[in-house]
Amino acid sequence: MPQDRVPHVVVVGAGFGGLEAARGLAGAPVRVTVVDRRNHYLFQPLLYQVATAALSPADIAYPIRSILRRQRNADVVLAEVVGIDPARREVALRDGATLSYDTLVVASGARHAYFGHEDWETRAPGLKNLEDALEIRRRILLAYEEADRAARPERRKSLLTFAIVGGGPTGVELAGAIAEIARQVLVDDFRHIDPRETRVVLVEAGPRILPSYAPKSSENASDELRRLGVEVRTGEPVTSVDDTGLVVGGQHLEAGTVLWAAGVAASRIGSFLGAPVDKNGRVVVQPDLTAPGHPDIFVIGDLALFTHQGGQPLPGVSPVAMQQGRHVARAIRERLAGRPAPPFRYFDKGSMAVVGRSAAVAEVLGLKLRGFPAWLAWCALHIFYLIGFRNRFIVMFEWAWAYVSYQRGARLITGNLEAPRKR
């Protein structure tokens, strides 16, 4: 069969979902092209550890080309998708080129969102990619450097206050990690401040943190955070973010560093399809994960809003994206064999979030774990899901080393030296 007659599957986005779809098509009678504007796959569940100086970017990233190196029917294109023309079955790239597809898999994910307050972003950065993580790391470490030199006690107090907005897993993980840095890592390193005076405030608008978990797990996580010295404030929405901090529950909280872990908005690529989207921009997909009216376009992962009959929409977590990616690969194979694509069913294996050293919550097969067992399960699972021997080995070493030394391996302030910290 000549190359140009082989059906072409274009996968947009090489995250958990897109990569599973591409790998699931290995050996299938199709050409697969994976398009991403990054050259690397990113293991997002550990991104907060880059933001808190525990890991280096390269430890949680892997070149997409290397992942697909041995899959002879797969090609990788580093490019940004700027349009989709479903009528002509074409994807437009930023450099003016186009890719024709027979089947399109859109898996371009989501970013953090500020619900109409996009001007908050410079004051309260969010965490979605490596650049975000390095910026957050820079702000956390610079806050201590400035506090050490600050003459006025009020300024010092403000610089040593960190507010994290959003009580989901990312917010919980950031709050726990900053509290640990303050009390364990930096404690002997400054001559003019005591890092233990750091105040970490986790702000959640809803009635409890980790709202997608069982109430018991939320309680466990709050307990563990408080043990680390984190103030957990729930039921208080943030109404403003300004140069000196934020307004939460009607009160102004002075905070030198504000981090955003509150909202997500789906990638704008979803809007190119002309299909119905929810308020966060997620494409409301059919039971077989295709976009309504476009049987040749699958939408998966954080970009898709999928609901089992009579159920809640599935959350934007990696197991959902991975299962959807594998499902799409199967569906494409079925269709090639002349059979209809089956409906998608999600199998929930559980979820876990880490708070700190020996502290986590996990819900696995109906069990609700906390503390050291949950933390150990979290560590093992995350090592298992990393790609490649090198990354697994280095992350394992970094964790073991941090566990015994109370240090963090990536305490670097990099980037623009001239860029002032916000006041």
Add this chain to the structure above:
Amino acid sequence: MPQDRVPHVVVVGAGFGGLEAARGLAGAPVRVTVVDRRNHYLFQPLLYQVATAALSPADIAYPIRSILRRQRNADVVLAEVVGIDPARREVALRDGATLSYDTLVVASGARHAYFGHEDWETRAPGLKNLEDALEIRRRILLAYEEADRAARPERRKSLLTFAIVGGGPTGVELAGAIAEIARQVLVDDFRHIDPRETRVVLVEAGPRILPSYAPKSSENASDELRRLGVEVRTGEPVTSVDDTGLVVGGQHLEAGTVLWAAGVAASRIGSFLGAPVDKNGRVVVQPDLTAPGHPDIFVIGDLALFTHQGGQPLPGVSPVAMQQGRHVARAIRERLAGRPAPPFRYFDKGSMAVVGRSAAVAEVLGLKLRGFPAWLAWCALHIFYLIGFRNRFIVMFEWAWAYVSYQRGARLITGNLEAPRKR
């Protein structure tokens, strides 16, 4: 003795020289303040490995505060020095603050220089800090991504041509590493190009590469580079760098990526002293390493031009800086004891440069090594001089892993996605 009566030693720059000076004063009856505009000490000899995706920034950097944590008489200030007033014995910082000193140690190093062609910098970046290294890494990896998508063969050829200007150790190391990436690391990762077609050209204006080594070592290094496929061109000065490449020896060489490893200029902090400087801005120091006319100011490392009577000026390498740093600490202690500072004497233990896998040249105690023995000595020495167990362990692991897998652990393109590559 009250704190304010203790003599204050201010050290500007926490590189090899500055840190040795500060650590050499542990337990001495002085206060030491180390000022650097970075929060980390950088192990520059391995910087080219960050630029060529072998190591991560955190593997060769270490927080200055952590290095001096247990030295109770030492303080660290993250700030940029913008002036020195020798009459008032004050150092001015960018944020408007000043530091008074009794003794000043200036160890602020050097940067790459373009000999009056500063406009070449954007086209041919140099390698002196972590941001430089990540920019070079980005350019090298992006060149392959673009070549893979380039339609015209001439464009592809240009993108796969890398010119390195300057045949010193950094130029040799960069050229060897890029040749290895092309022939070993990327070889199976692209579908539309063969990375083995990469052309690496090392350009040296002088008659031989590694001019500070014995002629035999230069020859050995050239042999090893040619074995890796590098074109070594000597005796041909670069007269122009433009958007499509460079002019070398009167001929235009089309090169998508040009890297600069040719010139150094001393830190501008040297000019604040009003002391005589050479054409590269280095302060011509006295036999005891003080600046002429300023017995309370020591200048060391790459910023200092020191010549033994009747000899050649010492090169800007780390052993010189470290020995000078230790000398300054001893000199300050001698003076505190009422004795004059002794003159500095450099003990040359030898030098080594690496070309690639199992390929290096070394001159140790009169011996001239090459190939595997030189490479092994190079590896051992660089692990030994890294700071901290974590960095040593990770670098050793990365090297071992790269040696058996032919892969590189940090193949990430990060930074501004919108920034176009130069054409």
